[in-house]
Amino acid sequence: MKEIILSADGDSVLYLVPDEVADNLKEYCLKFCSDWLWNSPNAKKYRVDNGVCYSEADFIDYLNTYVFPDYKSKMIKNLGWTDLGENLPEDYKDYPYFNF
Numbered sequence: 840m841k842e843i844i845l846s847a848d849g850d851s852v853l854y855l856v857p858d859e860v861a862d863n864l865k866e867y868c869l870k871f872c873s874d875w876l877w878n879s880p881n882a883k884k885y886r887v888d889n890g891v892c893y894s895e896a897d898f899i900d901y902l903n904t905y906v907f908p909d910y911k912s913k914m915i916k917n918l919g920w921t922d923l924g925e926n927l928p929e930d931y932k933d934y935p936y937f938n939f
Contacts, residue, residue: 842915844924844931845895847939851921852895853931856912860902864935867906871898872939881905895939 841861844851845868860867876882876891881904885891902912921927924936 840910840912842934844918844927844934844936845898845939846921846923846937847894848923849894849920851918851924851927851936853915853918853934854895854899854912855915856899856902857907857910860907860912861935864937867902868898868937868939871901875901875905879905893939898939 840855841858843854843856843861843864845854846852872891872893876885876893882891885893885897896914899912899914918928918931923938927934927936
């Protein structure tokens with residue numbers, strides 16, 4: 840398990856996820872928001888008014904339920920507003936980051 844940082848146009852949040860996700864974060868995030876949310880019957884609750892409504896926590900739920908049910912990803916710490924990752928604390932500058 841590795842640490843990553845996610846945001847959804849809000850606070851940046853540190854999560855612990857499977858290595859495979861951390862090493863390929865962009866691909867997993869894009870599959871979630873560009874494919875799964877729009878096409879999976881399991882994502883119906885996120886579809887509203889010709890769009891989708893979700894947060895980074897919903898991505899973590901997706902990982903835990905549908906992709907890696909044996910490796911539970913979890914939130915570690917809210918880092919607060921970081922201007923979409925531009926102002927991350929120095930200790931987190933090199934962490935994989937994705938903004939939804």
